Amino acid sequence: MTLYVKQDSLIHEIDPITKVIYAFVAALLPYILPSHTVALIVLVISIMLLVVGKVFRKIIPLIGLSLFLIVSLVIIQGIFRPDNVTPLFHFGPIIFYKEGLSYGLLLMLRVINLLCAFGVLILTTKPDDLIQSFIQKGMSPRIGYVIGSVLQLIPQMSATIATIKDAQRSRGLETEGSLLVRIKAFLPLIGPVIMNSLISTRERSIALEVRGFNAKQKKTFLHEVHTYKYAKVIQAVLILIFIFAILWRIFL
């Protein structure tokens, strides 16, 4: 369960923490400085990084996931925003206003920018490396285990669902038809998965404790995370930009 694309690129080389900082700074900048120019500049930078990372095409389904939100922002703000005064054009009786469309466009840029900024992180970073970097930075290995095991569990549980769906159908469960029929099918499908997985927690926790999960010793790592030469410099620059943006917003 990941959108990570294995590639050989400059962006893949960069360490996960730096990319996390980039994602947050780039996603938040257009919210701190509400101008079309800022949003556009940051968006172009993110898109360039995606292109350099050879993952630009993979960002499109990610944006597609929020397409309704994006379209709805422009349309609703364009028609209904309270400070709308200057009509721009109309479809039949529906009038689109300049102020609302301009603001809707800013909102749209912000959302696409947020998706692209996180896309740089998500598409070029292996989740395992990300978790390990955070543990090395001091996050509890217990939380690291939780996140890591989710990534393994979800494909397993999805496979169980397919099995249970077939089993229940062979017993005569209807999963298509009117809304009521479909509502009735929900519990028989999810119930067994929930029971199974809750019961399995006992075995999992025994297995973990037997392997010294709660041991107080310092944990070591199986894989070595490669360090990135310019990590400190890039991080410092990103944080400076962030602080500068906040100061700009407050004082200017």
Place this chain on the structure above:
Amino acid sequence: MKTKSMWSFRLSTAALVLIPIAIGINYIGKTIAAGLKLPLWLDSLGTILSSMLAGPIVGGLSGIINNIIYGITLDPVSTVYAITSGVIGIVVGALAYKGWVNNFAKALLLGLVVGAIAATVSTPLNMIFWEGQTGNVWGDALYAYILSQNGPIWLASFLDSIVVDLPDKLISVLLCFFIFKGLPKNVKRLYQNNQRFEEL
């Protein structure tokens, strides 16, 4: 049996293992609901169930980690709502501990409370990130209607989110209530406050 406070951060291994399971159940619930084309998300069943089983800390962590994991793997937008999910876990956990899941009537009330709180927490987030809209067809239609009647944006935004959150969370809490009631006792006891696994 020595009982710990429900707010203890010292989680037993079983309680910790419940968190990834809860997140898995969230995902499964969402997938099945989408597969059956139900008009609800049902994507917080795991968070709610784990809160009922293991209290507010496990519930809250499940909620927050759930959205962060979605954020870093499938859908960045969900990171924004990590706070909402966390609050749902905490509220259900604390109220369940106080006995709000003892019978159907109380569970119904719990569902309404959770729905209202979820909408209240989401509204400021929606205001900051998308001017109060949610990207849900029905919610955004209501939002547009209220703005066209010259209603204030915050009200439009709150109604936009409550119109989706309330039914979804109400049904989710009730489903979890039935599942919770049906669980065997030894499963329920696994996560409760004693450190021992079970008494043989």
